[in-house]
Amino acid sequence: MALTNEYIQQRLTEKFGEQVQQFQEPYGMLTFEAPKDLNLKVLQFLFDEEELKFQFLTDLQAVHYPDNKGRELAVVYHLHSLTNNVRIRFKVFTDITTPDVYSATALYSAANWMERETYDFYGVNFIGHPNLKRILNVDEMDYFPMRKEFPLEEQTRVDKDDEMFGR
Amino acid sequence: MSDQHIKLPEGSIEKQTTTLNLGPTHPATHGVFQNILELDGERIISAEQTIGYIHRAFEKIAERRPLYQITPLTDRLNYCSAPINNMGWHITCEKLLGVQTPKRVDYLRVIIMELARISDHLICNSIVGVDTGAFTGFLYVMQYRELIYEIYEEICGSRLTTNIGRIGGFERNFTPTAFEKLDKFLREYPKVLKEFENLFTRNRIFMERTIGCGPIGAERALNYGFTGPNLRAAGVDYDVRVHTPYSSYEEFEFDIPVGSTGDCYDRFLVRNQEMWQSLRIIEQAVRKVKEFKGKDAEVFHADVPEYYLPEKKDVYTKMEALIWHFKIIMGEIDMPAGEVYQSVEGGNGELGFYLITDGGRTPYRLHFRRPCFVYYQAYEEISKGAMLSDAIITLSSLNLIAGEMDA
Numbered sequence: 181m182a183l184t185n186e187y188i189q190q191r192l193t194e195k196f197g198e199q200v201q202q203f204q205e206p207y208g209m210l211t212f213e214a215p216k217d218l219n220l221k222v223l224q225f226l227f228d229e230e231e232l233k234f235q236f237l238t239d240l241q242a243v244h245y246p247d248n249k250g251r252e253l254a255v256v257y258h259l260h261s262l263t264n265n266v267r268i269r270f271k272v273f274t275d276i277t278t279p280d281v282y283s284a285t286a287l288y289s290a291a292n293w294m295e296r297e298t299y300d301f302y303g304v305n306f307i308g309h310p311n312l313k314r315i316l317n318v319d320e321m322d323y324f325p326m327r328k329e330f331p332l333e334e335q336t337r338v339d340k341d342d343e344m345f346g347r
Numbered sequence: 348m349s350d351q352h353i354k355l356p357e358g359s360i361e362k363q364t365t366t367l368n369l370g371p372t373h374p375a376t377h378g379v380f381q382n383i384l385e386l387d388g389e390r391i392i393s394a395e396q397t398i399g400y401i402h403r404a405f406e407k408i409a410e411r412r413p414l415y416q417i418t419p420l421t422d423r424l425n426y427c428s429a430p431i432n433n434m435g436w437h438i439t440c441e442k443l444l445g446v447q448t449p450k451r452v453d454y455l456r457v458i459i460m461e462l463a464r465i466s467d468h469l470i471c472n473s474i475v476g477v478d479t480g481a482f483t484g485f486l487y488v489m490q491y492r493e494l495i496y497e498i499y500e501e502i503c504g505s506r507l508t509t510n511i512g513r514i515g516g517f518e519r520n521f522t523p524t525a526f527e528k529l530d531k532f533l534r535e536y537p538k539v540l541k542e543f544e545n546l547f548t549r550n551r552i553f554m555e556r557t558i559g560c561g562p563i564g565a566e567r568a569l570n571y572g573f574t575g576p577n578l579r580a581a582g583v584d585y586d587v588r589v590h591t592p593y594s595s596y597e598e599f600e601f602d603i604p605v606g607s608t609g610d611c612y613d614r615f616l617v618r619n620q621e622m623w624q625s626l627r628i629i630e631q632a633v634r635k636v637k638e639f640k641g642k643d644a645e646v647f648h649a650d651v652p653e654y655y656l657p658e659k660k661d662v663y664t665k666m667e668a669l670i671w672h673f674k675i676i677m678g679e680i681d682m683p684a685g686e687v688y689q690s691v692e693g694g695n696g697e698l699g700f701y702l703i704t705d706g707g708r709t710p711y712r713l714h715f716r717r718p719c720f721v722y723y724q725a726y727e728e729i730s731k732g733a734m735l736s737d738a739i740i741t742l743s744s745l746n747l748i749a750g751e752m753d754a
Contacts, residue, residue, distance in 0.1 A: 206686045207442060237572055238690075239699055239716040258688060258701070258716075262569070262583075265590050269688065290572030293724040301406075316399035316753060325407060332411040 183264035185210040188232065195225055202271075213271040219255075220282045222270065226259060227287055234259040234268065237284070240294035242302040244276075246328045252276040255304055257284070274304070276327075283309040301326035364392060367735075371400050375739045377474060378749030382726075382742075389735050394727045398720075402753040409713040413678025414440050414514065414654070417713070422508035424717060425751040428467035428694035429509045430459045430499065435691035438593050439700040440514045443687045444654065451639050451646045452516040453595035457632045458529070459502070459511065460594070460691075461625040465536075466495045467694030468576070468618040468625075469543075471746040475615055476547060478743045479556045484546045491536050494528065501525040515655045516648025526633075533630060540626075544619055554612065561729045561741030562610035571728075572721040575696025577745060580617045581609030587692040594691075598635075599628050611744040653680050678708050695719050695746055719751040 188210055192200045199218055204211045214222045226234040239258040246252060251273035260267050274281055283306035284291040295306045296315040303324035306312055314321060323330070370381035381397040405420045412420075421432040434456050441448060448456075469492060473485035496506040501524050503511040512518065547553050563573070568581040578585055584603045588596040604620035606613030639646070648655055656675055661668035674680055684706040690699035699716030722745065730738040 207688075209688060211686070236569055238697065239688075239701060239714065241701065241714045243703060243712045256701070258699070262585055262590075267591075267688070269686075288572070289567070289570045290721055290724070293720065297720075314399075316402040318399075325404070330407075332407060 183231065183261065183266045185266075185268075188266070188268060191229065191232065192222070192225075196222065209267055209269050211269040211271065213254075213273060216255075216272045216274045216281050219270075219272045220284065220287075223257070223259075223284055223287055226268075226270075232261060233263050234261045236260040236262050237288040237290045237294070238267065240284070240291055240298060242298045242304050242326075244302060244327045248273070250275050253279050253302055253304055255281050255298065276303075279304045280307050281305070282307050283312075285309055300324070303327070363387070369739075371397070375478065375742070376747075377743055378747060378752075380723075380747070380749055380752065382738075384735070384738070386735060391730050391733055391735060391738055394730050394738070396723060396726060398723070398749075398752050400753065401749055405754045406713055406715065409710055411709055413680070413708055414682070414710075415675065416678065417710070418512075419508065419510050421715075422510055423750050424715060424754060425467070425694055425698070425719070425748045426507055427470050427748060428463035429507065430463040430511045431467075431691060431693050432698060433509060433511045434460055434594070435689065435693070435698050435700060437512050437514050438691065439687055439689040439702055440654075441649075442689050443682065443685050443702060443704065444514070444651070445683075446515050446649050446651050446654075448516060448594075448649045449646045450595060451636060451643065452648060454632045454635045455517060455521060455647065456512070456594045457596065457599065458629055458636070459499075461629045461632070462495050462498060462532075464692075464694055465622050465625050466492045467746075468622050469540075471694075471744070472547075472615055472618050473543070475557070475611065475740060475744045476553070478740050479553055481546065481550075481553065484543050487539055487546075488543055491532065491539055494532050494536075498525055498528045498532065501528060513648060513655055515651040518656075520645065520647040521636075529629070529633065533626065533633070537623075537626060540619070540622055548616070548619070556737075557611040557615060557740060557744070559608070560611045560737045561733065561744065562608050563725060563729055564609060567725070567728070568609060571725040573696065573725070574718050574722070575692065575694070576617045576621060577609070577614055577722060578696065579603060580606035580613040582607050587690050587697050591690065593689070599631050601628050611740050614744045681706060681708055682710075690716065693718060695748065695751065696722070715754050717751045717754055719747050720754070723747055723752060 189203050200212055200214045202213045226232050238260045241256055243254045253274050253276055255272045257270040272281060281304055283295055295309055298304050299312055300314045300317050301324055365386040367384045367386055369384055370376045371379050379400040383395045385392040409417050418433055418436055421436045422429040424432050469488045473488050476484040499509050500506055501522055503509050563581055565581045565583050568578050582605050584605050586603045601624040604617050606617050652671055657668035657671050662672045682704045684704055687702045690697045696718030701714040702710055703712040705711040730741055
């Protein structure tokens with residue numbers, strides 16, 4: 181039997197109840213979120229379960245939503261079950277003042293650098309990471325450049341009329 | 348330290364290992380990245396990688412750019428196979444916008460992507476040859492990369508960073524010259540590839556140098572997020588083209604070559620075999636393209652006026668075309684809000700684009716899943732305990748592209 185999104189959702193709800201929520205299917209990929217202290221439990225469940233076997237971490241990154249008070253940073257996991265050929269997306273939200281999320285390095289070795297990159301650009305503090313330091317930026321940098329408070333263009337410029345050409 | 352190789356005389360300095368900086372600008376690293384190796388004699392005890400020397404903040408830049416202006420950024424990820432990145436980006440945009448591409452466009456894209464795969468693999472494999480001391484193979488295949496670049500040139504005008512294609516198709520139809528050059532390539536390249544294989548595959552020296560060098564097992568490779576030829580060399584038949592087909596790949600017949608030990612030799616063989624499969628795919632695609640007759644043979648893009656630039660002669664004579672041209676160039680079109688993950692099989696593995704839009708004119712967040720970046724972290728585990736010269740071959744046979752790693 182092919183693994184369907186409904187079945188994954190059903191299994192997750194059985195196991196975690198109301199805590200796993202916000203099930204959506206944008207462009208066919210099952211997307212859901214969980215509280216941040218549950219992230220390892222959910223990943224472990226998806227990893228171990230005989231019928232699910234989401235053992236391939238495709239991608240891990242963060243997104244910054246400055247207007248979401250209390251849940252500004254989202255850490256997004258893209259998981260792939262190679263045996264069933266199904267992809268899912270799993271999100272964990274955290275506030276920006278204490279951006280502590282448990283590290284998935286014990287489950288996926290691939291998470292090592294991906295988490296370092298996420299830390300580098302968004303400042304997500306992965307608890308339990310063996311070597312959490314900057315990876316692409318210089319070590320001396322003291323801010324997290326991909327956060328939305330750092331605009332790409334200089335905001336003091338007056339020669340550009342935003343009404344006509346701004347984007 | 349019972350397995351000490353060098354016995355130091357009495358009273359010499361405490362430290363008995365050597366620290367060696369391999370890179371960031373070392374000819375053997377083929378790119379700007381650094382390895383800090385701790386050596387005991389010639390054996391590697393530990394390796395620490397430093398990357399980010401050519402980090403260009405593409406993800407940040409992309410947050411202020413409309414879709415079209417992001418295409419040149421994708422060129423510069425894996426610059427050995429830039430068209431695959433371009434196509435991957437266009438396919439991502441099309442998925443977001445819900446654009447259906449005509450079949451002919453899909454086949455033309457397949458031709459270009461497979462050409463790019465060949466040019467990527469032939470560089471990687473011949474560089475492995477160079478690093479083992481055989482320069483000839485490199486020179487043999489190099490002129491065929493030139494021919495591939497001429498085909499790109501015929502289609503889009505540029506060679507290395509191609510910026511090829513548009514959302515919905517191509518900027519222009521393939522010219523007869525492009526097909527001529529393609530035929531020439533399909534006619535001549537198999538002979539050269541055969542000769543290249545004859546030089547290396549059963550070459551005693553090459554085999555001794557690469558067999559058992561830098562191996563990784565299937566389980567570790569999967570755990571490390573390996574994709575592409577490097578994963579297949581470890582024996583896992585995962586290929587994005589087959590598992591989540593895009594651009595009508597499901598209509599083509601080809602095999603996925605797999606290795607068993609995941610060492611340099613297997614990676615070399617897998618890449619060679621993939622070039623043969625790519626040639627097979629291109630032949631099928633050319634045949635399919637030539638089946639279109641009359642008006643169908645003129646189709647080279649989908650009908651998406653909001654995103655596909657109008658023809659130049661219309662821009663100069665028609666008001667509406669001029670307006671669209673202006674709007675597209677200035678990036679004044681709002682995108683639908685959405686969240687898309689699309690991946691393509693790049694030269695090195697699964698190249699993914701994670702695009703979040705909030706309904707504005709630019710992406711809210713764009714993340715590139717760069718295969719190189721993901722699997723380079725396994726290098727320490729692979730090279731530990733190996734000899735220094737083996738580590739260098741491992742480095743080139745993993746096909747690390749600094750541009751892709753640093754984004």
